[in-house]
Amino acid sequence: DAGITQSPRHKVTETGTPVTLRCHQTENHRYMYWYRQDPGHGLRLIHYSYGVKDTDKGEVSDGYSVSRSKTEDFLLTLESATSSQTSVYFCAISPQGGETDTQYFGPGTRLTVL
Amino acid sequence: AQSVTQLGSHVSVSEGALVLLRCNYSSSVPPYLFWYVQYPNQGLQLLLKYTTGATLVKGINGFEAEFKKSETSFHLTKPSAHMSDAAEYFCAVNTQTGANNLFFGTGTRLTVIP
Numbered sequence: 001d002a003g004i005t006q007s008p009r010h011k012v013t014e015t016g017t018p019v020t021l022r023c024h025q026t027e028n029h030r031y032m033y034w035y036r037q038d039p040g041h042g043l044r045l046i047h048y049s050y051g052v053k054d055t056d057k058g059e060v061s062d063g064y065s066v067s068r069s070k071t072e073d074f075l076l077t078l079e080s081a082t083s084s085q086t087s088v089y090f091c092a093i094s095p096q097g098g099e100t101d102t103q104y105f106g107p108g109t110r111l112t113v114l
Numbered sequence: 115a116q117s118v119t120q121l122g123s124h125v126s127v128s129e130g131a132l133v134l135l136r137c138n139y140s141s142s143v144p145p146y147l148f149w150y151v152q153y154p155n156q157g158l159q160l161l162l163k164y165t166t167g168a169t170l171v172k173g174i175n176g177f178e179a180e181f182k183k184s185e186t187s188f189h190l191t192k193p194s195a196h197m198s199d200a201a202e203y204f205c206a207v208n209t210q211t212g213a214n215n216l217f218f219g220t221g222t223r224l225t226v227i228p
Contacts, residue, residue, distance in 0.1 A: 058215070092157075098214060099146050099214055103214065105157030
């Protein structure tokens with residue numbers, strides 16, 4: 001298994017509070033991704049990173065920000081959580097980000113916003 | 115724009131029976147196609163992928179898929195279902211955009227009946 005950990009694994013928070021999710025990899029892969037998984041929607045890309053301090057938006061980026069200060073860590077922040085952000089969040093990594101690269105997924109973080 | 119449609123959000127088969135999970139894609143350029151599997155409370159794991167070359171692709175755990183351009187399909191099959199195959203399966207597409215941005219289908223939950 002690819003060395004990807006996510007923390008926390010579960011979190012319950014209240015509307016309006018800030019939340020930060022962490023993804024940590026030990027594979028030294030260049031690309032890192034954040035997805036959310038919701039019933040009936042599959043996985044949707046939130047943001048991705050193609051290097052330290054290099055990030056770009058995905059399909060559903062509104063309400064989320066990211067940061068990558070080290071190769072191994074990619075942080076997802078919800079500045080002011082809303083109930084619509086209740087979801088399961090997955091981090092993924094890939095070696096070079098090419099169109100045929102395999103993405104390797106972490107175990108996920110289940111976030112509940114009350 | 116590219117997209118994926120998975121027909122049937124739930125599929126049930128008897129142990130030992132053929133597994134057929136359907137995936138149709140929409141893409142204006144030649145696609146790269148992926149099947150991922152998600153076991154309960156875990157992240158996604160690559161089953162197989164089609165990039166170029168042979169249109170019949172073999173993956174892990176006895177699964178295979180055939181790329182049919184004329185039908186815009188990439189259906190996943192396994193000749194004989196095993197109890198351990200019970201999981202959710204996602205089809206995904208990427209295209210030659212210069213980035214590894216996967217677009218996922220909504221998933222098919224496979225139940226195997228003993």
